Amino acid sequence: MKRFYLYLVLTVAGITFIYPFLWMIAASLKPEIEIGSLGLWSKNFSLESYRLVVQKIPIWRALFNSLFVSSCVTVSVIFFGSIVGYALSRLNFWGRNLILGIILFTMVIPFQITLIPMYILMVKFGWVDTYLSLIVPGMITAFSILLFRQFFLDIPQDLIDAARIDGCNDLTILFRIIWPISKPVIITVGIITFMTSWNDVLWPLIVIRNEKLMTMPQLVTIFAVGGQAEAQLGAMLAAATLLAIPIILVYAFFQRYFIESMATSGLKG
Amino acid sequence: MLAYVKQKIKKSDKIGYLMSLPYLVSFALFVAFPLGFSFILIFHKWNVITPMRWVGLKNFYRLFHDVEFFRAIYNTVVFLIIHIPLQIVFALVIAVLLNQKIKLRGFFRAVFFMPVIVSGVVITILWQQLYAYETGVLNLILTQLGLPKIPWINDPSWAMPSIAIMATWKNVGLYIVLFLVGLQNIPKYLYESAELDGATAWQKFWYITVPSLNSTMVLVVILSTIGGFSLFIEPFVMTGGGPMNSTLSAMLYIYNQAFYFGHMGYAATLGFFFAFIIFIVVLIQKRVVERK
Numbered sequence: 001m002k003r004f005y006l007y008l009v010l011t012v013a014g015i016t017f018i019y020p021f022l023w024m025i026a027a028s029l030k031p032e033i034e035i036g037s038l039g040l041w042s043k044n045f046s047l048e049s050y051r052l053v054v055q056k057i058p059i060w061r062a063l064f065n066s067l068f069v070s071s072c073v074t075v076s077v078i079f080f081g082s083i084v085g086y087a088l089s090r091l092n093f094w095g096r097n098l099i100l101g102i103i104l105f106t107m108v109i110p111f112q113i114t115l116i117p118m119y120i121l122m123v124k125f126g127w128v129d130t131y132l133s134l135i136v137p138g139m140i141t142a143f144s145i146l147l148f149r150q151f152f153l154d155i156p157q158d159l160i161d162a163a164r165i166d167g168c169n170d171l172t173i174l175f176r177i178i179w180p181i182s183k184p185v186i187i188t189v190g191i192i193t194f195m196t197s198w199n200d201v202l203w204p205l206i207v208i209r210n211e212k213l214m215t216m217p218q219l220v221t222i223f224a225v226g227g228q229a230e231a232q233l234g235a236m237l238a239a240a241t242l243l244a245i246p247i248i249l250v251y252a253f254f255q256r257y258f259i260e261s262m263a264t265s266g267l268k269g
Numbered sequence: 270m271l272a273y274v275k276q277k278i279k280k281s282d283k284i285g286y287l288m289s290l291p292y293l294v295s296f297a298l299f300v301a302f303p304l305g306f307s308f309i310l311i312f313h314k315w316n317v318i319t320p321m322r323w324v325g326l327k328n329f330y331r332l333f334h335d336v337e338f339f340r341a342i343y344n345t346v347v348f349l350i351i352h353i354p355l356q357i358v359f360a361l362v363i364a365v366l367l368n369q370k371i372k373l374r375g376f377f378r379a380v381f382f383m384p385v386i387v388s389g390v391v392i393t394i395l396w397q398q399l400y401a402y403e404t405g406v407l408n409l410i411l412t413q414l415g416l417p418k419i420p421w422i423n424d425p426s427w428a429m430p431s432i433a434i435m436a437t438w439k440n441v442g443l444y445i446v447l448f449l450v451g452l453q454n455i456p457k458y459l460y461e462s463a464e465l466d467g468a469t470a471w472q473k474f475w476y477i478t479v480p481s482l483n484s485t486m487v488l489v490v491i492l493s494t495i496g497g498f499s500l501f502i503e504p505f506v507m508t509g510g511g512p513m514n515s516t517l518s519a520m521l522y523i524y525n526q527a528f529y530f531g532h533m534g535y536a537a538t539l540g541f542f543f544a545f546i547i548f549i550v551v552l553i554q555k556r557v558v559e560r561k
Contacts, residue, residue, distance in 0.1 A: 010366055014380045017438070021383070023406060024395045036404025080291045087288035093281030094274065099289055106300050110498070112520065113544035116527055116537040117303035117310060123317055140295040170284050199388045201502050202520075206528060217390045224394050224506055233398060240394040244387050251386050255379045258386055263446045 021244070028238040035233050049234035050242070053223075056235070059242060061212055062219040069134045069215060070197040076139040077193045078186055084140070085148025086174045090160060100149075103142045115206075122207050133207040134215065138197060143265065144189045151185040152178065188261040191254075198247065216243055310537035317533055328538035338539060340514055341522040342546070344429055348518070349497040351433035356493055357486070359441050364448035365478070378449070382442035389439065393506040396435045397422070400507075422508055425515035432503050432516055440496065444489050451485035452478070487558045491551055498547045519543050 026040040028049050034042050053059055087093075088100055118137065127133040155178060163173045179186070204218040214222070220239045251258055311328055315321040332338060363381065367374055384392060399406045400421035408418040421431040459477050468476070501520040504510055510517035510525075523543065527536035 006366060006369060006371065010363075010371070010377055013363060014377055017380050017383060017442075020395055020399060020406075024391075024398075027398065035398070036401070036409070038406055038409050080295075083288050084292045087285045091282040091285035091288070093283070093285035094277035095281075096285065096289075099292070102296060103292070106296065108548070109300070109304070110495075110544040110547045112498075112523065112540045112547065113307055114300065114303035115523075116533055116540055117306040118299065119527070120306065120310075120317065120533065121298070121303060137299050140292055145292060170282075170288065195386060201388070201390055202524070206524075217388045220394070221390050221502070221506055224390075225509070236394055237398065240391045244391040247386055247388070248383070251383065255382070256375075259378065259382050259446055262382075262385065262443055263450055 021248075024237055024244075025241055028234060028241045030234065032232065032234050035237070049232070049238035052232065052235045053239045053242065057219055057223050057239070058211060059216070059219065059239065062214055062216040063242075063246070065131075065213060066198060066216040069131060070194050072131075072135045073138045073197045074190055074194045076135075077141055077144045078189055080140045081144030081189060082148045082174060082179070082182070082186075083171075084145045085152055086170070086178065088145065089149045089152040090155075091170070103145055106142045107146075115202075119206050128207050129210045129213060131213065134204060137203075138193075141193065144193065147185055147189055147265070148182075151182055155181070187257055188264055191258055191261040192265050195247070195258075307537050307541055310534050311541050313534040315533045316531040318531075321534070324534070328535050329542075331535060332538055332542060337514065337517070338519070338522055341517045341519045342543075344515065344517055345498060345500060345519050347429050348433050348436070348500055349494060351430050352436055352497055353490060353493050355433065355437045356441055356444055357489060359437065360444035360448050360489065361482075363441070364445045364452055365474070367445065367449060368452045378442075378446065381445050384439045385442040387439075389502045390506060392435065392439050393503050396438075397507050400431055400435075422516075423512060425513045428508055428512060428516045432500075432507065436497075436500070436503060440493065444493075447485055447489060448482065451482045455481045483558075487555065490554055490558055494551060494554060495547065498543070498550075 022040055023038075026042070027035045029045040029047070030042045031044050031046065031048065034044065088096060088103075122128050122133045122137075125132070127136070159177060160173055163177045168176065199217060200215075201217045201221055204215045205221070208214050208218065211219070220243045223239050224236050312323060312325060313321040314324045314327070367377060371377075398404075402408060402418060402420055402423050405421070407421065411418055420427055422428050455478065459481070460473055463473050463477060499520055500518040501524065504516040504518050504521050505524075508516045510521050519539075523536050523539045526532045526539060
């Protein structure tokens with residue numbers, strides 16, 4: 001009997017998490033007048049709302065922009081994060097602890113303080129309305145360096161010494177010897193970075209005004225807020241669904257990695 | 270001193286400097302410079318286009334007389350006061366349930382986690398429809414149960430709590446997972462010896478589980494406080510700060526000052542002051558929760 005209640009509570013909770021998503025997808029396929037109903041099925045399903053979205057905003061271009069920006073940022077964060085993480089864990093040089101201290105310090109600075117000056121910097125560089133403003137400031141993150149450093153600290157010195165005797169320099173050691181055994185941390189950093197970059201809206205809203213360069217969440221936000229949707233609920237929900245689908249698809253296949261990555265970054269951050 | 274440093278550097282792995290260089294460049298450009306520049310900005314009036322004008326402490330004078338800004342901070346605090354306890358209670362209950370021997374644990378965990386990975390924009394657009402007064406799903410359910418409709422986002426006293434409920438729904442999955450990790454780290458023998466002493470399930474929960482989760486609790490409180498102080502996209506999309514400024518969050522106000530009115534100097538001052546508040550609050554929380 002106790003088991004029964006346990007499953008009952010979990011199922012009810014589960015439905016409150018899944019049902020809204022299903023409702024959103026169903027509503028995006030229904031004609032406008034049927035959206036205000038609880039049911040998930042309609043005889044009049046059509047792609048009309050999606051046609052409207054594609055017609056009004058460059059959503060495919062935005063999908064490309066988001067994929068491009070997030071991929072560049074992720075590759076760069078893994079590349080530079082592991083290089084700096086390696087230097088801070090496996091090399092001895094004067095000032096190393098100072099750099100580590102700086103990194104820890106930057107992690108406690110609330111972003112609210114640097115937001116406006118960062119925007120002005122982008123204006124002065126002439127990077128407003130270019131991909132550069134979306135990519136370059138995110139190319140190295142303190143958190144990725146710390147995660148890589150933590151992981152590299154546990155790698156046995158023998159492995160590195162052996163490679164050095166074989167004539168490897170530090171970069172070859174990092175990319176040939178250490179990278180292949182660091183998949184867990186690379187996946188963690190990759191997922192967190194990609195997701196953060198993909199879901200960020202505030203920064204793109206600030207530095208991108210040209211519709212052709214907008215990221216997908218930004219374009220959908222402006223579509224919903226800026227009146228282009230003309231109070232058409234179906235179109236707004238269709239745009240939201242298009243924005244949700246890529247990440248849900250990836251999540252469906254790699255959910256374990258997503259959850260574990262977010263848990264570790266939460267615990268270490 | 271200089272000779273000493275030189276000696277040290279001579280003995281160092283010099284490639285270490287080269288490999289740290291990318292970080293140092295990024296730090297100088299995107300952390301140190303903005304930090305320094307914000308100290309200059311807070312004493313100026315500037316709209317980016319015309320030259321900067323020195324105004325001394327006028328920005329701070331204006332800040333302390335800015336009713337709207339304090340309203341925004343008050344709103345953000347209201348959000349936190351509802352959001353954090355709600356988050357902790359739900360996350361803890363579900364985590365404890367999931368920690369039993371049950372089938373489909375992975376499936377349930379994945380379901381609760383789904384809103385965490387989906388963009389806040391999607392969640393907000395979706396909940397805007399769920400909260401709609403006439404046609405929203407929530408009010409339809411209430412009506413069918415014979416209850417009166419709730420003006421979720423149309424009434425100034427309901428709007429912020431509604432956003433807090435939505436934010437809880439979005440984030441709770443992450444905290445469930447964090448609590449699950451915490452629960453699995455509690456040694457089994459604590460429960461076994463409590464059982465020998467005849468403890469009830471409730472006593473075990475209250476005297477063993479809750480105290481053992483202290484460090485997770487600190488983490489949850491701090492993470493959701495920082496998240497709450499950054500509240501922006503939800504009111505931006507759902508209510509635009511209304512009705513009657515009841516959902517105007519501090520970040521939304523700063524954004525409006527900077528990018529709607531073009532008051533860069535003043536917005537930088539607000540950001541500076543607000544960051545200072547966040548810093549103090551998180552510091553106090555850490556002290557208080559850790560002592561308990």
